[in-house]
């Protein structure tokens with residue numbers, strides 16, 4: 684998986700992955716979160732498999748690294 688793919692961000696509104704270059708969600712037009720959850724930050728690949736626990740963990744990791 685390339686770094687580009689790994690840093691795709693998760694939309695908490697509709698559970699979609701969005702490309703790093705996108706500032707709003709491609710599906711629901713929600714703004715990218717200030718601290719986005721990225722593919723590389725969760726142990727699952729499919730956005731439907733991302734749980735709240737994964738998201739909280741990913742944010743904490745990001746804020747504390």
Ligand SMILES: [Zn+2]
Nearest residue numbers: 694697708711
């Ligand atoms: Zn969305």
